[in-house]
Amino acid sequence: MESQTFTQWLDTFLDEKKLPNKQFNIDYAGDLHFFNSEQIIDLVRKSSPREQSQFKSIIVKIDFLNGDVNHFLEHLAKGYIACHY
Numbered sequence: 001m002e003s004q005t006f007t008q009w010l011d012t013f014l015d016e017k018k019l020p021n022k023q024f025n026i027d028y029a030g031d032l033h034f035f036n037s038e039q040i041i042d043l044v045r046k047s048s049p050r051e052q053s054q055f056k057s058i059i060v061k062i063d064f065l066n067g068d069v070n071h072f073l074e075h076l077a078k079g080y081i082a083c084h085y
Helices: 003-017 037-045 050-064 070-082
Strands: 023-028 031-036
Touching: 003 037, 003 050, 023 050, 023 070, 031 037, 037 050, 037 070, 050 070
Parallel strands: none
Antiparallel strands: 023 031
């Protein structure tokens, strides 16, 4: 998936769903880290085309099942913290 196409799809999805910006407080190794959904979405936009394709597939499944995409974004935030701190 081309990055620009993914970004357009993601922006359209977010506009249509009116996804609220949520604050995630993540405790990792005794330190508290603060992320919000907009920061994670920005990281997703900058990911590789392969990763973007996987993100899209997961987000579409979550949406189809009427799930909360912010739960997935929080999961991504936890993974990011674990890899970078």
